[in-house]
Amino acid sequence: MEQSLAVIGSHLFLVFGLLALGGAATMVFARSAVHSVVGFLFCMLALASCYLCLGAEFLATAQILVYAGGIVVLFLFVVMIVELSKYKEQTRFQLHTPWAVGLVVAGAAAFIAVFWQTYFSPSAPQALTLDPTLAQGLDVANQNAQAISRGLYADFLLPFEILSVILLVALVGAVVLAKAERT
Amino acid sequence: MPSMNSVLLISFLLFSIGVVGVLIRRNALIILMCAELMLNAANLNLIAFARHSGTVHGQAFALLVMGLAAAEVAVGLALVVALYRKKSTIQVDELDLLKG
Structure with missing residues (x-):
């Protein structure tokens, strides 16, 4: 029972994490600002669920209260105040700073290399585990x-x-x- | 319990989506949201490491970060509204007040 609960918990974390990633991608790539805010809201709610899977009940509640309840509403208000039709973006993205994009890609590549090393290399160091017995103080x-x-x-x-x-x-x-x- | 690697990977991806958004979008509102997203990715890491170390300090600190994010949003949105009043735009590349 305990075992299966733990397995379900880890899978739920992945599901909610992917949902959060989807919300974040919607936020960045959506055409209209309102859609971006909705993506942001979705991402924050999914992140609250992630916190729940990590055993941080209070923080999950605070996340929903602060973000979904406060910050998203503030953003929506500002979207309302700022006339949407006025800022039709001719080109949505400013990709004319290739060095910046290159920097991000290089950073991502470096992280993925490190990640790959710890995961798959034969001399991989012991990966950190979330040992439930360690979390007695939190448990x-x-x-x-x-x-x-x-x-x-x-x-x-x-x-x-x-x-x-x-x-x-x-x-x-x-x-x-x-x-x-x-x- | 989810494995530490999956938590770190997801928080890294969230953070990099935030960085990409800040770099490629030109709408000040969305740039602000991306900054929030980066703070949240950091929070996810803090909570995961709190879980790992078995102390509550990471969670307490994540709570502090959350409060700071709220303050940041309040000031940032006020700035956006003030900018809109002054320049009637919130496209960051049209704001060149410092250009001599």
């Missing part, structure tokens, strides 16, 4: 939020406070930037 599955809060408020207290200041500054900055100019 308080029904107390995931409790465990996170302990980490957040005990060990990451200073970053947490700094983040709250950053949020405040961003709030004020967004209001100032988006305010209509007084003439």
Whole structure:
């Protein structure tokens, strides 16, 4: 039972990961901005499911709340404010920076080479595994939020406070930037 | 449990889709979304390594990154709206205010 659950979990992760990749590709290559935002929403929901498969229940919930609930709505609002018909892109993509594309391709090739090496070469180092027994501290599955809060408020207290200041500054900055100019 | 390799591969692919989007799209909104996508790919890695190491620190840090992403989006979208007011466009290659 446990074994089959673990197998199902890993397959589910792959399924949701591929869905997230599909959403991301839709986001980048869609013609209209609204379709891009919908692809983004899809990607974020699939990623939340991935977090769930990795045993991060609280983060999955937070992902849905923050992204699907907040950020996507903000993006849709801005798409609404900015007149869509006005920015018909003559050429959607700017491929006239071949060095940039080449750089990305080179980086991807380097990563894939490393990945290939660790996976398939005869002297492959021991691949990292997600050992369930190691995750005892996290495996308080029904107390995931409790465990996170302990980490957040005990060990990451200073970053947490700094983040709250950053949020405040961003709030004020967004209001100032988006305010209509007084003439 | 999914294997670490599959998690790393998916997060790498997500990140590279984000980079490609930033480089080839010229719509400021979509560039902003791609930046979000890259932050999320990093988050996926943080959570996977938290799972691997059996501590909760990775997850707590991913939560901090999520809050930072929200702040970034607020400021970025305000910038986009302000740009649209000033220049009536959000195509990044039409914005050449710094050109002398």
